Amino acid sequence: xxxxxxxxxxxxxxxxxxxxxxxxxxxxxxxxxxxxxxxxxxxxxxxxxxxxxxxxxxxxxxxxxxxxxxxxxxxxxxxxxxxxxxxxxxxxxxxxxxxxxxxxxxxxxxxxxxxxxxxxxxxxxxxxxxxxxxxxxxxxxxxxxxxxxxxxxxxxxxxxxxxxxxxxxxxxxxxxxxxxxxxxxxxxxxxxxxxxxxxxxxxxxxxxxxxxxxxxxxxxxxxxxxxxxxxxxxxxxxxxxxxxxxxxxxxxxxxxxxxxxxxxxxxxxxxxxxxxxxxxxxxxxxxxxxxxxxxxxxxxxxxxxxxxxxxxxxxxxxxxxxxxxxxxxxxxxxxxxxxxxxxxxxxxxxxxxxxxxxxxxxxxxxxxxxxxxxxxxxxxxxxxxxxxxxxxxxxxxxxxxxxxxxxxxxxxxxxxxxxxxxxxxxxxxxxxxxxxxxxxxxxxxxxx
Numbered sequence: 001x002x003x004x005x006x007x008x009x010x011x012x013x014x015x016x017x018x019x020x021x022x023x024x025x026x027x028x029x030x031x032x033x034x035x036x037x038x039x040x041x042x043x044x045x046x047x048x049x050x051x052x053x054x055x056x057x058x059x060x061x062x063x064x065x066x067x068x069x070x071x072x073x074x075x076x077x078x079x080x081x082x083x084x085x086x087x088x089x090x091x092x093x094x095x096x097x098x099x100x101x102x103x104x105x106x107x108x109x110x111x112x113x114x115x116x117x118x119x120x121x122x123x124x125x126x127x128x129x130x131x132x133x134x135x136x137x138x139x140x141x142x143x144x145x146x147x148x149x150x151x152x153x154x155x156x157x158x159x160x161x162x163x164x165x166x167x168x169x170x171x172x173x174x175x176x177x178x179x180x181x182x183x184x185x186x187x188x189x190x191x192x193x194x195x196x197x198x199x200x201x202x203x204x205x206x207x208x209x210x211x212x213x214x215x216x217x218x219x220x221x222x223x224x225x226x227x228x229x230x231x232x233x234x235x236x237x238x239x240x241x242x243x244x245x246x247x248x249x250x251x252x253x254x255x256x257x258x259x260x261x262x263x264x265x266x267x268x269x270x271x272x273x274x275x276x277x278x279x280x281x282x283x284x285x286x287x288x289x290x291x292x293x294x295x296x297x298x299x300x301x302x303x304x305x306x307x308x309x310x311x312x313x314x315x316x317x318x319x320x321x322x323x324x325x326x327x328x329x330x331x332x333x334x335x336x337x338x339x340x341x342x343x344x345x346x347x348x349x350x351x352x353x354x355x356x357x358x359x360x361x362x363x364x365x366x367x368x369x370x371x372x373x374x375x376x377x378x379x380x381x382x383x384x385x386x387x388x389x390x391x392x393x394x395x396x397x398x399x400x401x402x403x404x405x406x407x408x409x410x411x412x413x414x415x416x417x418x419x420x421x422x423x424x425x426x427x428x429x430x431x432x433x434x435x436x437x438x439x440x441x442x443x444x445x446x447x448x
Contacts, residue, residue, distance in 0.1 A: 013110075024326075036112075041145050051348070053087055055189050058190075120140070138302065140303050141303075143306050151265065157262055171262045180207060198229075200247065211355065221389075282300060284298065284299040352411075354407045375447070385440075394407075433448050
């Protein structure tokens with residue numbers, strides 16, 4: 001068995017592990033990274049990248065219906081699902097190759113295989129052919145990622161977000177269980193292609209952890225798209241029945257039955273935990289993930305964790321920032337940090353929803369006397385000229401400082417970036433009022 005010595009060994013090649021490894025190497029550290037299966041992790045292969053590629057296709061198809069209002073004749077529009085899948089798969093391949101290339105350019109030593117921590121300073125890498133290699137390191141970073149949290153056993157008719165992406169043909173109909181981010185994004189894709197969709201959400205609103213106005217806005221848009229939404233409804237059972245699935249649900253004591261070709265479980269994700277490794281090393285954890293300090297360190301000196309495996313809000317950009325911050329702390333000047341209160345969240349529906357910082361409810365729970373400012377898309381000339389539809393931007397100020405904002409409408413994922421900088425930098429209202437925005441642009445929705 002061979003042995004190599006590193007400053008840092010990272011287990012997991014997803015967004016968090018990739019960022020930690022590449023950034024540490026750029027600081028001059030000798031870095032090794034072990035990935036069991038797919039470079040880029042869930043985000044690249046089963047999450048962010050393939051779903052956004054699908055939504056790009058359905059969004060362009062749905063947008064064709066509006067072109068006649070702009071004087072553009074398109075004739076009879078059609079889509080080709082096989083071509084949509086090819087676009088999705090090509091996008092994934094490019095993203096995965098980009099991850100590998102960036103690691104190579106940073107001179108990170110890549111190992112394909114299963115990495116197991118055998119002691120605080122050693123990782124055993126088992127290659128696909130069964131060969132083993134000992135990787136010794138001053139520091140070890142765990143980046144195991146996450147997996148779907150299925151409340152019912154998946155099957156041929158009961159899909160997870162992972163298995164949905166393997167379908168060779170579009171479903172004839174779908175019941176989506178869960179009305180949070182993953183559920184409404186898949187509902188958007190299917191509905192825009194004309195597939196009958198129902199969403200069943202146990203909580204009283206879609207996007208239950210966002211601003212209530214955003215959830216209500218999205219439900220209205222989903223309904224307009226043809227999606228049948230059932231909130232405050234609990235799924236009691238799933239029963240396969242011949243060519244489809246029967247979903248038995250309960251709301252206010254009333255029993256309902258929904259039928260579809262498939263059911264799609266979109267009930268969130270959970271940290272992927274290697275219980276054997278955790279038990280053997282004594283790393284503190286629970287079902288919510290590995291416990292870490294603000295510096296990403298576990299209770300075992302020299303062992304760290306980044307990304308979804310630490311629980312909390314499971315977003316690729318949060319994982320990346322945790323990885324960069326860890327590398328900066330271990331091998332740089334520590335200037336790069338990851339602030340949990342400054343992680344933007346985006347829902348890529350059509351129209352999309354984006355938020356930074358606190359919701360109004362969260363701010364008031366702190367006992368703050370907040371001031372709310374709201375701008376509507378209807379007053380924005382570019383939104384009207386481009387038929388961008390309805391939407392709003394909501395700003396939450398406490399003591400004249402921006403502590404949260406939500407944008408619901410076209411361009412929200414890009415518009416939220418400026419407000420993320422404002423929240424991170426602690427920008428006050430006076431500074432934002434001095435911000436000159438170009439006219440006419442959609443960005444004027446941010447004017448205070």
